[in-house]
Amino acid sequence: MAAPLLEIKRLSVQFFTHQGVVRALEEVDLAIEPGEIMGLVGETGCGKSVMARSILRLIPQPPGKISDGEILFKGEDILKVRRRRLREIRGNDISMIFQEPMSSLNPVFTVGNQMEEVIVLHQGVDRKRARRTAVEMLQQVNMPDPEQVLSKYPHELSGGMRQRVMIAMELSCRPDLLIADEPTTALDVTVQAQVLTILVDLVKRLGTSVLFISHDLGVIAQLCDRVSVMYAGRIVETGPVARLFAVPRHPYTRGLLEAIPPLDGERELLQVIPGIVPHLVDPPPGCRFHPRCAERFGPCDAIVPRLGEVDTGHRVACHLYGNGRGGMGS
């Protein structure tokens, strides 16, 4: 197998707050292959956004601190590069779409002005060429009448249009990796579907890899090639979407999938995972999920399980599958 495009190794991020040190990410491993869409799923507050922002070093420091690990992008450690190189990587090689399309654009400039700026900045072309590129990109995201849209101010566009503008803008410089941090959470369902279809079409055509962050399992199942499940700052399970959804191994993943109400059949009480997400100032020892886990046993509250392979490309961090050394399960 070729070297992954992005490889995150043992990434740990902490936030120093008044309540204590929040361990937002602990020894997270993640790899994204060229051209693949990797889903990252988990509950609110489990560290998905922190992960996304860490990749571009957008964590506010202080209070945040990337305390350990490597983020290898094409073999280059993003955490170690100089400022100038970092700026080149941002936008040129890796770009990012944010959750709130409402506030992702500067309200005092027209859409065209902002799109052209980004293109001029990264491609070093003149304003006229930049405008043509902007029009082309808007056509690529199925925007009707791109010229008209370019002369508008952000508040004149709907949420879905703004998010499409953001997609066009972020992909205009042909990045190798796009980080999409819950890009459709703020949109209503029909628009969400439309925007996602456009996004996936476009990245597949351009061959862009995507790290797609969401808490919506349905969305992840539809568009991702592989998926990683996060719980309380750790990755608990990762694998190809079809396998992982068909045969979820980690009790937490199983709980998540069971919590989806069935479309058919009788109305019954929703399945829930008992308990709440632990506060990350003082996470439980051992496996962070053990206080809520129905299947916990001996080592769970003492030893941190490592990710171990249970099937081809399907890895789980759970003691049920042999203490994470990749032994028993496979």
Added chain:
Amino acid sequence: MWSRFRREHQWQIRELLLTLNLLSRNASAVAGCIIVAIMVFMAVFASLLSPYDPIRISLAERLKPPSAVHLFGTDELGRDILSRIMHGARISLRIGVLVVLIAGGLGALTGAISGYVGQQVDNLIMRVMDVILSFPPLVLALALAAALGPDLNNAILAVAFVMIPKFARLVRGEALAVKERQFIAAARAAGAKRLWIILHHILPNCLASVIVLATLVLGEAILIAASLSFIGLGAQPPTPEWGAMVSVGRKFLMDQWWYATFPGLFILTTVIGFNILGDAMRDILDPRIRR
């Protein structure tokens, strides 16, 4: 060309019309506007409007009371006071505008840097601003003008320096709010430099409040500059500066009341004009009160 401009800027045009509409329905704003408009008109057309040369000496005409020939009378060298006041409007407005440009530019920039960069830089800049603010503005301007030497341009620099903290503090506060908005994170993720973000994202979003403050500071700057000229640290004779005229006219106040009174009245009305206009603009441009 024009239709394209209108289409591309339709939003700004709409905003501008709304602002003007609100302005016209606000009595004090209208009054302020009229006063300011008169002053600007006088300043621009001073050489056409003024009946006499403001610095031509004619000793035969000295200290004449107001009459049909000399509407505001003449001074101790026989110069027409009305003409001098008209040309003085030019100087006062120039002072006001230059002070606002210098102080507004530097203040907004340092404020934006302070708010956006934060931490030690913020601390350093804001403590320096606190030091400047801890002096009464007139006293500090006076000391600076004295140190730089009596000259109108030095007075302008001194007044501008004193006004910097006002802009810096205002913009810093706005910048703190603006920098948390997502388009700043998006710009950073797109690889924008800090200076670029400050100039293209932070400052334009602070512009509305800077304009309001600029209007208020304009009046104050004119007053302080006139005060400096009054003590002899600003405009030098024979420049027809209002403060300098009041200063000389003071000696004649007992017998020739018109000499000091008219320039003084003009200082008063101009400053009041800018102040009520600024106050009204603050209300109108505040999006929470608007609509």
